[in-house]
Amino acid sequence: MPPELETLEHEVLNKNGLMLARENELSVLKAVRLFGHLRRSEIALAVWPESSPSVAYQMACKTVSRMIRKNLLLPRQNSIGGTSFVLTKKGAALLRAEGYEANAGYSQSYDGAQFLHRTLGTYYLLEKKRHGYRVFGEYAIQRGWSGVTSDMFKADFQKLPDGLIFHEPGSLGFREEITPVDWIEVEQAYKSVAEIKKALAVLTKRNSIDRAGFLALNKLVFVYRTDQNHELRILQAIKSFLNEHAELSPDIFTESISMVRCVVRAPMQWESMSEHSAAELMKP
Secondary structure, eight states: OOHHHHHHHHHHHHHHHHHHHHHHHHHHHHHHHHHSOBOHHHHHHHHOTTSOHHHHHHHHHHHHHHHHHTTSEEEEEOTTSSEEEEEOHHHHHHHHHTTOOOOOOTTOOOOHHHHHHHHHHHHHHHHHHHTTOEEEEHHHHHTTTTSSOHHHHHHHHSSOOSEEEEOOTTOTTOOTTOEEEEEEEEEOSOOOHHHHHHHHTHHHHOSBSSTTSOEEEEEEEEEEETTSSHHHHHHHHHHHHHHHOTTSOHHHHHHTEEEEEEEEETTTEEEEEEEEEHHHHTOO
16 A cells, blocks of 8 residues: 555544544543443443443443543542542533533532442433433433423422433323333332332322323332342332222232342442333232
């Protein structure tokens, strides 16, 4: 190959590499923006969902290291001895220049039960996102990015969801203009039966999560670890709730509840999940 062609090819490859690197960095920024803080393993799943876990993790490590040097991400030690990453002012400004509402994440908490709670929910939502669903975690919900404000959730349901999963408009038997939405409840720390019943009451409030009626409440989804005793307590709460509400059809009500068993190794290493209806798990 003539030297001038070799030089041109080298320049093209460098330019393509820089463009790909920038695309990866923007994807990482958008993922961190959506969930507030992410670890490398979660960034890998969010940005490279179709790659093998090992390749995705290597890409995440490489990209995150570059972004730290560029002052786009800030590392923070979390409560399980690992590192979580948040947006810097520069990273947030870059996103705003791309048309996204974004703020630096300096003030977030990475300690205790709240960190474990959000991380479990984040992993589940990222798994759903990997399969093509549009998702919002508690961080995005608190900022009103899901289309329903925190104040509306509190006024209409007396609580905030831990996550939302949006299905395709018009799917699952709903009209074309209606988007089915799953309401996510993460069970990480111990909750009493009375607290779980507050979540179950969401299914009795109304058929939509927005006041215009375009976001239909599809299912209530409980996400929990299999190495903790959440499942039995949730099922006990469902039985008690049904005994208190004779007007509800047990079959219809329990089919509207999904139970997500998450296999997680200590301290918080995701392995797998399986989804079951409450009706299935309550069969004799």
